[in-house]
Amino acid sequence: MRINKRFYIRAVAIIVVILFAILMAFVGKQHTILLDNKNIEVNGAELKALSIVEIQVDKQPSLELAKRDRDQALVQGQTHTFLVTYNDENWEEIVLEKKVKVPFSEDMLIFSIPAFINDIDDVDSYLQPFEIENVSE
Amino acid sequence: MKKITSKGIKSLIRNNLVTVLFLVICSIGIPLSGYSPSYLISEIIVRLSRNSFLILSLLIPIMAGMGLNFGMTLGAMAGQIGLIFVTDWNVVGIPAMVLAIIISIPISILLGQLCGRILNKAKGREMVTSYILGFFMNGVYQLIVLYGMGSIIPIKNTSLVLPRGYGIRNTVNLIGIRRSLDSLFNLSIFGIKIPLMTFIVIALVCVFIVWFRKTKLGQDMRAVGQDMEVAASAGIQVEHTRIVSIVISTVVAGIGMIIYLQNIGTLNTYNSHTQIGMFSVAALLVGGASVSKANIGNVFLGVILFHLMFIVSPMAGKNLIGQAQLGEYFRVFVSYGVITMSLVLYEMRKKRENLANAEKLQENQGALNED
Amino acid sequence: MENITIIDRIRDFIKHFGWPRIIIGLFLLTLFVMAPFVGVNINTSLSDTLNRFGMNCVMVLAMVPMIHSGCGLNFGLPLGIIAGLLGGTLAIEFNFIGPTSFLMAMIFATPFAVIFGWGYGKLLNKVKGGEMMIATYVGFSSVAFMCMMWLLLPYSNPTMVWGYTGRGLRTTISTEGYYLHVLNDFLAIRIGEHFVFPTGMFLLFALLAFVIWAFLHSKKGTAMTAVGSNPVFARACGIDIDKTRILSVILSTWLGAIGILVYQQSFGFIQLYMGPFFMALPAVSAILIGGASVNKASITNVIVGTFLFQGILTMTPSVMNSVIQTDMSEVIRIVVSNGMILYALTRKTEATR
Numbered sequence: 054m055r056i057n058k059r060f061y062i063r064a065v066a067i068i069v070v071i072l073f074a075i076l077m078a079f080v081g082k083q084h085t086i087l088l089d090n091k092n093i094e095v096n097g098a099e100l101k102a103l104s105i106v107e108i109q110v111d112k113q114p115s116l117e118l119a120k121r122d123r124d125q126a127l128v129q130g131q132t133h134t135f136l137v138t139y140n141d142e143n144w145e146e147i148v149l150e151k152k153v154k155v156p157f158s159e160d161m162l163i164f165s166i167p168a169f170i171n172d173i174d175d176v177d178s179y180l181q182p183f184e185i186e187n188v189s190e
Numbered sequence: 191m192k193k194i195t196s197k198g199i200k201s202l203i204r205n206n207l208v209t210v211l212f213l214v215i216c217s218i219g220i221p222l223s224g225y226s227p228s229y230l231i232s233e234i235i236v237r238l239s240r241n242s243f244l245i246l247s248l249l250i251p252i253m254a255g256m257g258l259n260f261g262m263t264l265g266a267m268a269g270q271i272g273l274i275f276v277t278d279w280n281v282v283g284i285p286a287m288v289l290a291i292i293i294s295i296p297i298s299i300l301l302g303q304l305c306g307r308i309l310n311k312a313k314g315r316e317m318v319t320s321y322i323l324g325f326f327m328n329g330v331y332q333l334i335v336l337y338g339m340g341s342i343i344p345i346k347n348t349s350l351v352l353p354r355g356y357g358i359r360n361t362v363n364l365i366g367i368r369r370s371l372d373s374l375f376n377l378s379i380f381g382i383k384i385p386l387m388t389f390i391v392i393a394l395v396c397v398f399i400v401w402f403r404k405t406k407l408g409q410d411m412r413a414v415g416q417d418m419e420v421a422a423s424a425g426i427q428v429e430h431t432r433i434v435s436i437v438i439s440t441v442v443a444g445i446g447m448i449i450y451l452q453n454i455g456t457l458n459t460y461n462s463h464t465q466i467g468m469f470s471v472a473a474l475l476v477g478g479a480s481v482s483k484a485n486i487g488n489v490f491l492g493v494i495l496f497h498l499m500f501i502v503s504p505m506a507g508k509n510l511i512g513q514a515q516l517g518e519y520f521r522v523f524v525s526y527g528v529i530t531m532s533l534v535l536y537e538m539r540k541k542r543e544n545l546a547n548a549e550k551l552q553e554n555q556g557a558l559n560e561d
Numbered sequence: 562m563e564n565i566t567i568i569d570r571i572r573d574f575i576k577h578f579g580w581p582r583i584i585i586g587l588f589l590l591t592l593f594v595m596a597p598f599v600g601v602n603i604n605t606s607l608s609d610t611l612n613r614f615g616m617n618c619v620m621v622l623a624m625v626p627m628i629h630s631g632c633g634l635n636f637g638l639p640l641g642i643i644a645g646l647l648g649g650t651l652a653i654e655f656n657f658i659g660p661t662s663f664l665m666a667m668i669f670a671t672p673f674a675v676i677f678g679w680g681y682g683k684l685l686n687k688v689k690g691g692e693m694m695i696a697t698y699v700g701f702s703s704v705a706f707m708c709m710m711w712l713l714l715p716y717s718n719p720t721m722v723w724g725y726t727g728r729g730l731r732t733t734i735s736t737e738g739y740y741l742h743v744l745n746d747f748l749a750i751r752i753g754e755h756f757v758f759p760t761g762m763f764l765l766f767a768l769l770a771f772v773i774w775a776f777l778h779s780k781k782g783t784a785m786t787a788v789g790s791n792p793v794f795a796r797a798c799g800i801d802i803d804k805t806r807i808l809s810v811i812l813s814t815w816l817g818a819i820g821i822l823v824y825q826q827s828f829g830f831i832q833l834y835m836g837p838f839f840m841a842l843p844a845v846s847a848i849l850i851g852g853a854s855v856n857k858a859s860i861t862n863v864i865v866g867t868f869l870f871q872g873i874l875t876m877t878p879s880v881m882n883s884v885i886q887t888d889m890s891e892v893i894r895i896v897v898s899n900g901m902i903l904y905a906l907t908r909k910t911e912a913t914r
Contacts, residue, residue, distance in 0.1 A: 326895070
């Protein structure tokens with residue numbers, strides 16, 4: 054009986070440790086997010102790049118991207134806030150903010166700013182996994 | 191025990207011979223090197239935070255009478271395997287360290303069990319056996335990391351893998367966890383950075399060791415260390431206790447290696463662990479420990495003195511003879527020399543004590559016969 | 562009946578020979594059998610194996626005296642190697658050339674070996690029971706000490722010192738023009754294109770092995786064995802234990818010195834500085850593979866062990882490379898050699914002391 058109890062305690066302890074390890078993996082997982090300000094085609098519609106745009110990921114220093122610029126942000130964890138500031142045709146400043154969940158298993162993702170502005174709720178349209186195809190081989 | 195006290199002072203001096211020698215070497219070396227005190231102090235603090243944890247892992251097997259555990263390299267290997275996985279999964283920061291530690295612990299326990307069992311078969315020559323075991327497991331480690339990883343064990347991060355498609359590269363950049371523990375709470379006094387969090391972790395291990403000594407298991411271990419037969423007749427499971435002491439040591443060494451490498455920032459996949467055992471042992475001995483006795487104070491004093499010599503000697507060699515190389519060979523020589531000297535002194539003392547015990551036994555028997 | 566006796570005999574043989582040795586022997590045999598099928602030239606491999614056997618066997622022989630006197634495995638072999646290095650470099654320094662240089666190297670090495678061995682033996686007498694660990698570290702610290710000495714000693718022969726500073730010995734010194742291949746080429750027998758039998762090396766080894774064998778059967782030699790196997794009995798017989806042990810250590814150290822010279826004349830280079838650092842381990846494991854234990858060793862053990870060990874070292878890279886296109890020989894070497902030492906250290910029957 055005593056051995057049984059001990060066994061259960063051990064089993065629970067091991068499960069807790071494993072859960073904790075998984076939690077650590079989630080919290081500590083690093084993603085590289087490429088911030089892209091280029092023309093992009095979404096659902097057949099051509100979206101134009103912005104002439105100048107400012108983007109801030111989480112609490113990192115904000116980045117300024119001109120047309121066809123690409124920059125990267127290293128982020129840690131699973132949900133991230135994107136804060137995009139730009140001027141529309143009427144020179145009015147528009148600020149968009151959104152919390153996005155990043156797929157866990159992807160190391161590198163591409164974030165398209167024009168698509169983000171086009172439809173802030175359609176996450177799949179602007180945040181996509183990025184594979185390094187041409188570089189490695 | 192009473193009889194030893196008069197000899198105790200003598201042996202105290204003998205034990206501290208190594209420490210005194212080191213004080214002399216350092217006091218000659220420091221002015222010769224021309225380093226400023228603030229540079230030296232900040233270097234020493236870095237090394238204290240880097241190495242203390244690893245050296246603390248040696249204390250418990252000494253308590254159990256198993257000598258200097260050169261098998262701590264096994265723990266170092268486990269720690270490195272944890273780090274490789276964490277780097278591959280692209281986990282960073284403190285969570286990465288915790289994750290690496292969690293991965294390393296089961297491997298350490300397994301290796302510690304193995305080591306303990308083997309050492310139980312080689313009672314009386316634990317040190318040389320654990321030393322060779324370190325070499326042996328290095329071969330197994332190479333087999334796993336150089337041939338297994340990337341082929342059998344999946345590694346998806348291509349920058350970790352050798353161009354041929356499997357096996358980990360010679361150096362792994364630990365940029366993700368570099369200094370993550372050290373820079374968690376930074377304190378700066380007179381421009382000298384103190385990695386407070388690392389020291390807190392080290393302090394926790396010290397507390398653990400002090401507490402452990404007082405537990406039932408700790409008491410048993412000391413009894414086993416004193417005399418295995420007496421301990422066995424007192425109902426202590428000698429073999430099991432010895433295995434546990436090695437397991438704890440291996441686990442602590444694994445964590446220590448992770449802390450050590452987060453400070454360094456790069457992992458030399460096939461070299462980092464090989465020298466660790468030797469340097470840790472030498473540092474502990476310099477701090478005044480012996481094969482059979484060591485405490486926490488020895489660890490810190492040892493790190494300070496040993497690494498002071500390490501920092502100072504290349505520059506001192508250069509200023510003295512014009513060759514930095516000489517200083518480097520000198521410090522290698524001193525590291526090995528210290529271990530040799532301590533081992534010799536220990537064996538000689540043991541022999542003397544045995545002789546004294548035998549004489550006492552004869553006297554007692556003589557007294558009995560007279561009765 | 563017949564069957565049982567054969568099985569018994571096999572069992573006896575296995576027990577006597579030991580499983581690890583049989584496994585290693587079978588492994589080597591497999592390698593030799595496989596070699597022709599994977600396109601490895603058997604003559605070259607055999608020739609290489611013999612050559613490496615000749616290179617290493619004297620150093621393995623250096624284990625024997627110390628094991629006999631109960632000093633355990635001679636992890637302090639680097640000390641003997643250093644004596645050999647001193648002899649070799651001195652012979653070159655004084656510009657002896659050709660076979661004379663080899664002879665002179667041996668002569669120069671001898672006093673160093675005797676002095677080192679004497680001091681080393683004295684030290685080991687003070688630490689009876691803990692010899693092996695201390696021997697390891699004596700070896701290491703003497704190598705590290707000599708690293709400094711190689712930089713400082715006033716050698717001046719331009720073939721040996723660094724070109725630009727004119728002082729300090731190089732890390733590797735070629736023996737070409739001095740004693741390169743003096744033994745290898747001595748009466749060498751060449752069969753076919755690929756097979757060379759290095760007679761000289763084998764002759765020297767045979768001579769040394771015979772001397773050691775004869776010594777071990779002399780009065781002094783039996784006394785040495787007695788000291789090793791039963792110190793109490795030896796003392797009762799009036800044998801001076803400490804002196805006998807020192808003699809054995811001197812012998813081992815001297816053989817180590819000669820061993821490295823033999824090695825160099827075939828290898829072609831003198832390796833200084835950290836070169837001798839890990840040379841003890843292959844020699845130790847070779848004799849253990851040959852069937853020796855921590856306190857028992859014979860000349861046969863030396864021959865069998867060196868052949869098996871060096872055979873594996875030569876065969877694995879070539880055969881493995883052709884079979885699986887990877888060179889795992891380094892890992893195999895580490896695992897086999899250290900595994901063998903571990904096996905010897907952990908055998909219950911020998912943990913008597």
